[in-house]
Amino acid sequence: MARAYAELFSPRPFDLTTFPNDEDYDELVLARGIPLRSVCEHHLLPFVGTAHVGYLPGQRILGLSKLARVVEYFACRPQVQERLTKQVADWLETHLEPKGVGVVIEAEHTCMTLRGVQATGSRTLTSTLLGAPRTDARSRSEFLALTELRS
Template structure:
């Protein structure tokens, strides 16, 4: 066994939702559009149900990945932060998209995380009907559970189509949510540092 195999650990993260039936979704999309008075016999709309089905299938299917961690051999104990991770998800109330960025950080314990995995965890939980508050907590609690970090912090800033395109039509408004666990919640200095690094002092 190689030294890498002895020191590297990986947890396989896979989608937990039910299987997607794209053909059935296409039929349902056609019925939905026709119920809204659209003529699907026109050139522009003829293939729209199929495109809708494929688009929503893509939005709702996270890519499997391995949550890879390594020993914290250097004893690093300062914040590790990935800023401006793209977020795209679907509001579970209207099935309209919301998009924005996530800032995800942690205070290492015995292990550190492959940096790209912070973005992968965000994508994993975003690829399903969501509310932003739940998404924020799911990312934070998953990292805390699997990483054994001394503290975890997640801030998500997003613009919701259900607010900007309909209803109040508050174009340009952004919703900010945060979840702070462990030392990033209980220690005022660490909390302030994390929020400063993520732009929380603005």
Template sequence: MVAAESAASDLLRSLGLDIDTDEMAETPRRMVAAYHELLTGPDVDLTTFPNTEGYDELVLVANIPVRSVCEHHMLPFVGVAHVGYLPDERILGLSKFARLVELVARRPQTQERLTTHVADQLITHLQPRGVGVVVEAEHTCMSLRGVRAQGTRTVTSALRGTLRDAAARAEFLSLAREQGARP
């Protein structure tokens, strides 16, 4: 962390900021701690259970908080994910959806990559009949700088397996849109 704090100090100074004031003296340390928190996290054990009831309808976990960092500007993007699946032989513990989204989000990336990676991880670990992921997020690299388009949300989706079929796709996307529209 010492090297990161030194680099943060150098960056701030090279941008013309005086970090030798009482207000800014701890900023390099805080900056490193903030990025460390945004970019690292514990591994997640995706606990699955036998689908003893033979449940075969859509399961949707909506409005999962998403916080990640744009790899192009190293600025945060924040929003929600809606993650659904069609179970097969195993079902996933519900808290694991939020844990998986959080784990995948803790790296610099594009929103498109985050969305597809969540879907692919569920396919790999759960082997369901289908998976759908929709992520809606506001990118501060777009709202705080450049075009400054505050309130603009980017929506990405990834559909796998039987959720690519027209009827299942329509049901999942309709439910995700409905959930996303709620306050």
């Protein structure tokens, strides 16, 4: 059990790889369906799901695999889904300085499906929108449409 938790709580190290946005690309970059696993900090039971992470580039663009790495980095600790969603968005905003960030996470929490209410099949959805996706209705609609959610 100790080895299992050590593995769950150990993210792989990564270097932030960014590149100059030489072409002034100003459209949404979105990685959909990033698998994630974490552990509920209240019950120490797993939750699993997917993250959809997007950003509107500023002066730099990010190596695409790094979107999944950031999700993994914050998910590898006892966590609540709301905080995880915000941590990914805030990290991208701080390190990339984009024009906007959107993160949506959909997950099944075994602390809710296997115990307590036993709501088998229920999924929890959380979102954090920063910059243009938060303040501009068209950017928000585009992000949510591409994540297959509707505003």
